[in-house]
Amino acid sequence: MNRLIQRLPDGPLDIIGDVHGFIGPLEQLLANLGYSGNAPHPDGRQLVFCGDLVDRGPDSPAVVERVMGLVAAGHAHCVLGNHELNALRGVHKEGNSWIIKPDEVDADQTPVPDEQTKARFVEFFSTLPLVLENDHLRVVHACWDPRSVELFRDAKGSVLEVYKYYEALTRERLEAGDLRQRTKREKNDLGAGLTDQSRSPPFYPHIAASDAIYQNGNPVRVSTSGKEEPVQRLPGELYSQPLLEPDEPPFFAGGKWRMVRRMKWWDDYRESVPVIFGHYWRNFGSLDLALVGKFAPDLFQGIAPHHWMGANQNVYCVDFSIGMGKARGQNKTSGHLAAVRFPEWRILHDEHEPGHAGIKMESNSQTG
Ligand SMILES: [Mn+2]
Structure with missing residues (x-):
């Protein structure tokens, strides 16, 4: 087993979804689950974090310190x-000024206090695997893609090195033949229409192929941010993967027209x-993801919060959108932080009372 794939302990586990810098809800959830400080859990349980500890929320440094402490203590x-x-x-992205440009951070976010702390955090991130697994359970941030996992098993080097290797390969694929030229021509044709919601553009096959190849060509990107597919079938020489869902027109989300959609990989x-x-981002009830999501519509439509998903009803997303809960407390549409208990298969969230047994997970009767 290499460093990209690491072993999960066999004992009882509590698997926590994306925390995104929300230290308050994290402390509440840990207390509800029976964890106290850095002490061992009284029932010998261990924690598993699904990644995305940071960004968006008020105090990413506090969350990283808390999780680093728990990891170092072996819990x-x-x-x-x-x-x-x-x-x-x-890379500087929305929500990560706290570590990339701490001098320019928003007033509602705590920046990393100094360069030494930043170096410690980056060193910690560099030790994190892409996959955690044992014979009974698999944990990944966004997507379990068998081909990507096989590549990780054979990979040499760090996550960052493997990422860069596949970035270079992907760039070569995007430059091959006349794909780049044709994509550029289509983008020129689309022009300002890209961001004009009032006019539906036609489907542009080369933009779609380029976007899908970019996202799916790097297994590190696939495992950390998922697979995407063109919204319509393309000629095999342009894009050879079979689509999971029927043809649809381009859709408008996150301020522009999209020729690719996120794949419900769990159905495969x-x-x-x-x-x-x-x-x-999952919804416990009232959140309108179409308003906030980059990739509307809701991928989990018709799946209740405590239901398994996927072809075999054995896949479960434990991210309940706390990342969009900036106005938590005042805003009914903000999300939650949740954990899955293994092997009990129960869901607890930050607003349950301590000692709450959690909601029993069930098969989704609509698809199961
Ligand atoms: Mn994520």
Whole structure:
């Protein structure tokens, strides 16, 4: 086993979704689960974090320190999320000024206090695996893609090195033949229409192929931010992967027209070992994801919060959108922080009372 894939302990586990800098809800959830400080859990349980500890919320440094302490004490494991990957790459994105440009941070976010702390955090992120697994359970940040996991098993080097290797390969693929030229021509044709919601554009096959190749060509990106597919079938020479869903017109989300959609990879997951993941914003009830999401519509429509998903009903997303809960407390649409208990298969969240047994997970009768 290499460093990209690490072993989960066999004992009882509490698997926590994306925390995104929300230290208050994290402390509440840990208390509800029976964890106190850095002490061992009285029932011998261990924690697993699904990645995306940071960004968006008020105090990412406090969350990283808390999780680092739990990991160092031997009580927690954590996989790498796309937000930790951004920090490792040193890329400035919305919500991560606290570590990339701490002098320019928003007033409602705590910046990393000094360069030494930043170096310690980045070093910690560099130790995080992409996959945690044992014979009974698999944990990944966004997507369990069998091909990507096989590549990780054979990979040499760090996550960042493997990421850069596949970035270079992907760039070559995007430059091959006349794909780049044709994509550029389509983008010129689309022009300002890209961001004009009032006019539906036609489907542009080369933009779609380029976007899908970019996202799916790097297994590190696939595992940390998921797979995407063109919204319509393309000629095999342009894009050879079969689509999971029927043809649809381009859709408008996050301020522009999209030719690719996120794949519900769980509908194509046919292995027997359950997978727990985060990343995709789920809704406990009132949140309108179309208003906030980059990739509307809601991927989990028709799946209740405590229901398994996927072809075999053994896949579960434990991210309940706390990342958009900036106005938590005043705003009914803000999210929650949740944990899955293994092997009990129960969901607890930050607003349950301590000692709450949690909601029993069930098969989704609509698809199961
Ligand atoms: Mn994520």
